[in-house]
Amino acid sequence: MASTAQRGYTLIELITTVAVIAVVSAAAVPAWNDMAQKRRIVSAAEAVYSRLALARSETQKRSETVYVVYDDADPANWALGVSEDDTCDPKTANSCVLIYKEADGTDSSKERVTNSDDFSGVTMTAPTKTTFDPVRGTASPQASVILNTDDYEVRVVIAAVGRIRICSPNLGRYPSCS
Secondary structure, eight states: OOOOOOOSOOHHHHHHHHHHHHHHHHHHHHHHHHHHHHHHHHHHHHHHHHHHHHHHHHHHHHTSOOEEEEEOSSTTSOEEEEESOTTOOTTSTTSSEEEEEOTTSOEEEEEOEEEGGGSTTOEEEOOSEEEEOTTTOOEESOEEEEEEOSSOEEEEEEOTTSOEEEEOSSOTTSOOOO
């Protein structure tokens, strides 16, 4: 007589496989959320650092003051802009611009704004504005831009001598703030 063995998986095998996948997924979700939160705050800190470095560089290159203007009235809906005008509003389109000379001698303006729309869940506390001295590159005021998420804090520190650095009391990627 021929064997009539059936092929396939039993219901018990399928339930076990689904249960294992559910347990592994449940363990991975918190780690994924933590990684995404770290990535957002690191990206925000590096964007702020980049804008400050641009302002310092442009100040010295032009031999005239360039400002970083902050709007953190609502820490969850913040913005900062780099401009030759210290009254620019980083939340208003084309308000914070730098004017560059093109090779043909014409002027070209470029908006230099960073805002919270790009960094969901990151809040910011900052001074009203930062100014760099055109001759010495020193900063006024000496201050910190503080960025927060639910679990992490990162500071972009502007020293009086114009040095810009990133530190964090609880994110191992950067040195501790002291």
